[in-house]
Amino acid sequence: MCTPGLMAPRGAILFPFSGSGGLQMLLRVLWVSLLLGFGLATSIARADSFEQGLEQLKSKDFSHIEQGIAAIASSGNANTELVLNLLLNGELYRLKKTDELVVVQGKQDKKLIIVNLFDDSGASAQTVSKRKIKKVRINNNIRASLKAALASLKLSAAEPEQRRQAVNQLIGKLTPELYQTLSQRLDVESDSSVQELIAVALAVTDLNSADSDSAVQQTAVATLSDSLQPAARNALAQFVETTDNAILKSQASKGLRSIDEKRKWAGHAETLFFGLSLGSVLVLAAIGLAITFGVMGVINMAHGELIMLGAYTTYVVQLLMPDNIALSILVSIPAAFLVSAFVGILIERGVIRFLYGRPLETLLATFGISLILQQAVRSIFSPLNRSVATPEFMSGVIEINPVLSLTLNRLYIIAFCLIVFALLFMLLRYTRLGIEVRAVAQNRAMARAMGVRSEWVDAMTFGLGSGIAGVAGVALSQLTNVGPNLGQAYIIDSFMVVVFGGVGNLWGTLVAGLSLGVANKIMEPWAGAVLAKILVLVFIILFIQKRPRGLFPQKGRSAEG
Amino acid sequence: MTTHPQMYEGIFNKSTIRFLTVLIVVALAVPLLNALDSSNPLHVSTYTMTLMGKYLCYALLAVAVDLVWGYLGILSLGHAAFFALGGYAMGMYLMRQIGDRGVYGDPLLPDFMVFLNWQELPWFWYGFDQFWFAALMIVLVPGLLAFVFGWLAFRSRVTGVYLSIITQALTYALLLAFFRNEMGFGGNNGLTDFKDILGFDLQSDATRMALYVASAIALGLGYIACRMIVTSRLGRVAVAIRDAEARTRFIGYKVENVKLFIFVVSAVLAGVAGALYVPQVGIINPSEFSPLNSIELVVWVALGGRATLYGAVVGAVAVNYAKTYLTAAMPEIWLFSLGAMFVLVTLFLPKGVMGILQRERPDNDDSDGNNLDNGNDLDNCGVKA
Numbered sequence: 044m045c046t047p048g049l050m051a052p053r054g055a056i057l058f059p060f061s062g063s064g065g066l067q068m069l070l071r072v073l074w075v076s077l078l079l080g081f082g083l084a085t086s087i088a089r090a091d092s093f094e095q096g097l098e099q100l101k102s103k104d105f106s107h108i109e110q111g112i113a114a115i116a117s118s119g120n121a122n123t124e125l126v127l128n129l130l131l132n133g134e135l136y137r138l139k140k141t142d143e144l145v146v147v148q149g150k151q152d153k154k155l156i157i158v159n160l161f162d163d164s165g166a167s168a169q170t171v172s173k174r175k176i177k178k179v180r181i182n183n184n185i186r187a188s189l190k191a192a193l194a195s196l197k198l199s200a201a202e203p204e205q206r207r208q209a210v211n212q213l214i215g216k217l218t219p220e221l222y223q224t225l226s227q228r229l230d231v232e233s234d235s236s237v238q239e240l241i242a243v244a245l246a247v248t249d250l251n252s253a254d255s256d257s258a259v260q261q262t263a264v265a266t267l268s269d270s271l272q273p274a275a276r277n278a279l280a281q282f283v284e285t286t287d288n289a290i291l292k293s294q295a296s297k298g299l300r301s302i303d304e305k306r307k308w309a310g311h312a313e314t315l316f317f318g319l320s321l322g323s324v325l326v327l328a329a330i331g332l333a334i335t336f337g338v339m340g341v342i343n344m345a346h347g348e349l350i351m352l353g354a355y356t357t358y359v360v361q362l363l364m365p366d367n368i369a370l371s372i373l374v375s376i377p378a379a380f381l382v383s384a385f386v387g388i389l390i391e392r393g394v395i396r397f398l399y400g401r402p403l404e405t406l407l408a409t410f411g412i413s414l415i416l417q418q419a420v421r422s423i424f425s426p427l428n429r430s431v432a433t434p435e436f437m438s439g440v441i442e443i444n445p446v447l448s449l450t451l452n453r454l455y456i457i458a459f460c461l462i463v464f465a466l467l468f469m470l471l472r473y474t475r476l477g478i479e480v481r482a483v484a485q486n487r488a489m490a491r492a493m494g495v496r497s498e499w500v501d502a503m504t505f506g507l508g509s510g511i512a513g514v515a516g517v518a519l520s521q522l523t524n525v526g527p528n529l530g531q532a533y534i535i536d537s538f539m540v541v542v543f544g545g546v547g548n549l550w551g552t553l554v555a556g557l558s559l560g561v562a563n564k565i566m567e568p569w570a571g572a573v574l575a576k577i578l579v580l581v582f583i584i585l586f587i588q589k590r591p592r593g594l595f596p597q598k599g600r601s602a603e604g
Numbered sequence: 605m606t607t608h609p610q611m612y613e614g615i616f617n618k619s620t621i622r623f624l625t626v627l628i629v630v631a632l633a634v635p636l637l638n639a640l641d642s643s644n645p646l647h648v649s650t651y652t653m654t655l656m657g658k659y660l661c662y663a664l665l666a667v668a669v670d671l672v673w674g675y676l677g678i679l680s681l682g683h684a685a686f687f688a689l690g691g692y693a694m695g696m697y698l699m700r701q702i703g704d705r706g707v708y709g710d711p712l713l714p715d716f717m718v719f720l721n722w723q724e725l726p727w728f729w730y731g732f733d734q735f736w737f738a739a740l741m742i743v744l745v746p747g748l749l750a751f752v753f754g755w756l757a758f759r760s761r762v763t764g765v766y767l768s769i770i771t772q773a774l775t776y777a778l779l780l781a782f783f784r785n786e787m788g789f790g791g792n793n794g795l796t797d798f799k800d801i802l803g804f805d806l807q808s809d810a811t812r813m814a815l816y817v818a819s820a821i822a823l824g825l826g827y828i829a830c831r832m833i834v835t836s837r838l839g840r841v842a843v844a845i846r847d848a849e850a851r852t853r854f855i856g857y858k859v860e861n862v863k864l865f866i867f868v869v870s871a872v873l874a875g876v877a878g879a880l881y882v883p884q885v886g887i888i889n890p891s892e893f894s895p896l897n898s899i900e901l902v903v904w905v906a907l908g909g910r911a912t913l914y915g916a917v918v919g920a921v922a923v924n925y926a927k928t929y930l931t932a933a934m935p936e937i938w939l940f941s942l943g944a945m946f947v948l949v950t951l952f953l954p955k956g957v958m959g960i961l962q963r964e965r966p967d968n969d970d971s972d973g974n975n976l977d978n979g980n981d982l983d984n985c986g987v988k989a
Contacts, residue, residue, distance in 0.1 A: 342765050344899075394947055394951065397951055398950065398951070402764060402765045403679045403764070403765065404950040404954070406679070406765060406768060407902060407903065407906060407946050407949075407950050408946055408947045408950040408951065410899050410946055411903075411943040411944065411945065411946020411947040411950075412946075413943070414939045414940075414942055414943030414946065415939070415940055415943035415944065415947075417939060418936065418938075418939035418940050418943065419940075421936075421939075422936055531896075535772060535773060535776050535895065538769050538772075538773075539769075539773060542766060542769060542770075573780050573781075573783065573784055574781075574784070576780055577777045577780050580773050580776060580777040580780075581777055583770075583773065584753075584770050584773055584777075585756070587760075587762055587766060587770055588756045588757060588759075588760040588762060589760065591760055591761065591762050
């Protein structure tokens with residue numbers, strides 16, 4: 044909502060009453076209700092004012108035409124915008140013989156096909172020569188009032204977005220009439236961002252008009268300094284260049300600095316947001332690996348393909364329920380978990396269990412599996428990328444202020460990542476399976492001696508890590524196209540995140556993923572996306588030289604394994 | 605402890621002599637058959653000869669990988685990077701040889717630079733108009749990268765899978781870097797459209813034959829060099845490091861230096877292989893850096909049999925022949941069979957194909973390379989489950 048300071052100059056113009064606070068508010072309410080009451084009373088008369096206006100357009104006298112436009116603009120008729128636009132574009136004609144308003148629809152030979160205004164059916168179509176009709180002429184004055192009338196029409200549009208656009212177009216071009224219209228609009232406007240924009244538009248005019256005194260200008264400067272609208276900054280910058288008033292100038296440049304400061308912070312916040320969302324993707328992709336590689340010590344090069352399987356599961360589920368995209372995403376999450384977990388358990392039981400204690404062989408075998416999975420998907424779904432629809436609730440933006448808006452799908456990814464992380468963390472920490480997993484990871488022989496079925500735990504752990512990879516695939520399907528190479532793109536990144544964070548440490552994975560994402564986005568503006576990625580890779584390679592066991596190395600006996 | 609009889613046999617043991625004989629026969633026979641009239645049923649087409657030349661380059665690359673993996677226990681997933689760097693050095697020489705015969709006819713700048721509106725040659729392209737300089741770079745660039753990388757990695761004792769993963773990250777970073785047009789290596793398209801080498805037309809049969817023979821000679825010399833290393837004291841220390849790194853260090857050997865030396869030699873061999881590869885295939889582009897290539901060449905070695913050297917050659921030729929055949933005949937099948945090869949070889953053939961052959965002839969006195977009694981030996985340096 045507007046601050047009282049923002050309102051003050053408007054109040055001064057709208058209400059020729061002095062007074063402040065409660066009294067002013069009371070008066071304002073009275074004034075608005077008066078306007079509304081008046082509106083009701085005149086609504087009957089309006090039907091005629093539209094017709095009258097149209098009649099006046101037929102006149103050759105510009106002043107009559109102008110009156111006609113005013114009458115049409117205030118009529119509230121549904122066709123008002125149509126007529127005004129036709130006028131503005133010079134597409135409205137008068138048929139000389141019958142004195143009817145017509146529109147040219149097409150050409151036939153040298154003649155024109157015309158229809159009566161508001162005749163959609165085309166029943167009144169007739170062919171006449173060019174000389175039989177006369178364009179309704181307008182001059183520059185009329186053109187200005189037409190534009191103003193159209194703008195104020197849009198100002199009362201139902202959608203806030205349309206109103207915002209209308210005000211945006213008007214900034215810096217306010218005529219006294221429009222100024223008046225906007226001032227009135229400010230008090231009935233319900234959308235706070237449009238309200239702010241109107242205040243800016245008015246302040247820009249206040250600032251630049253020759254006859255406003257320095258007190259008004261001062262308030263205008265204050266209003267503009269508070270706003271993050273690009274127009275406000277431009278107006279201030281221009282004012283600083285041109286004004287002679289030293290006090291105002293220093294105030295305006297102070298305002299400029301504060302705007303720039305705020306914009307800078309908004310820029311930082313945006314970078315952080317992008318970085319966190321990229322980091323969340325990395326964490327999601329890596330966290331399953333943090334289980335299989337970090338906790339079990341299994342190098343699973345097919346991890347990327349398990350992500351890919353999750354993404355394809357989303358695609359298939361969406362094919363099965365095309366009418367309900369939102370539900371299909373929710374169904375996909377458990378489905379992808381089960382599919383990837385199932386494939387993961389197959390891999391573990393079929394191949395990896397024969398290779399425990401031989402990490403390099405595991406690496407090669409799982410890489411072979413990744414090739415097979417890729418080719419299988421390519422054979423089944425074709426090598427082309429498949430696109431997965433984004434549900435309604437995930438598209439859109441949250442506009443924090445004019446220079447900072449957050450896209451919803453990125454917000455959802457961040458939230459999703461944190462939820463998955465929390466669930467996984469609690470699972471490992473508080474459930475029986477989690478305790479057994481950690482026991483086997485720390486000391487297999489002792490765990491077995493205590494009655495833990497280590498084979499079963501291995502399979503379950505691997506299934507869990509794989510299932511999480513599948514869930515990550517659901518998230519990725521919302522960000523990129525789903526194709527056979529989806530997994531390959533993430534496998535190296537995932538390993539980097541796990542190794543950087545410290546093997547066997549879920550927190551390390553979270554911190555590493557998020558910080559790598561943010562670092563990437565911080566470097567992107569000056570290094571470019573590819574170079575930023577290269578720099579991050581080189582950084583990790585060097586980092587591992589320094590701290591071979593990552594950011595958060597495991598301590599104690601299990602560390603040396 | 606298992607003894608390693610091959611260590612005491614000298615460089616030219618039975619298997620090496622057998623290998624070199626086969627190599628010499630193949631190196632001589634193919635060009636001779638190529639020189640036959642094309643109507644002769646024994647005629648080998650130039651296409652086939654070039655293809656075999658390509659295989660020989662791959663074989664040299666595989667030998668380089670076997671040297672570090674089989675004898676030192678370092679599973680490098682970035683050897684394709686050294687191969688590609690050698691290839692790029694050769695490619696730059698070949699680009700400069702084009703001179704003003706390019707599409708744009710610029711006497712100094714290669715076509716892609718004219719296309720990108722570059723005004724002058726970047727500094728790192730200077731000197732590549734001289735063959736000796738390019739030859740030096742073919743050895744120096746991969747060697748230097750391996751030296752710097754190895755020096756950092758071995759000194760801080762990055763071992764096992766960690767090392768594998770960061771070598772993969774290295775080649776991935778290079779892949780991304782060479783894709784950038786700003787790097788000045790032709791970006792996505794790489795370097796191609798070569799005309800001639802040392803003044804000889806690259807398209808002519810004689811030049812192709814010479815390149816084929818050069819590849820065979822390089823493979824032979826590289827093989828002998830590796831034999832010299834593995835049969836030397838250094839080679840024995842390397843095997844000791846592979847089997848028990850900590851113990852070797854405690855005994856007093858400078859583990860880092862041994863690793864670094866062999867790693868650099870291996871990288872140089874890979875660079876030479878790449879340099880011979882490029883004029884035969886006629887193009888070098890960033891996809892040579894792709895991590896998949898590096899891993900694929902590991903499976904050549906695994907299939908052939910680690911720590912035998914000739915096993916690597918057999919693996920490289922066999923897998924690449926299968927690849928050439930399958931990608932043409934049944935492209936769908938190729939990745940399936942490559943993937944299955946990875947799985948089956950690691951599960952059932954820890955000693956590779958050569959291991960089976962030896963098992964079938966238990967009374968054979970040629971016992972070299974048969975030191976992988978226990979697959980675990982190789983991975984003492986790795987991360988444990």
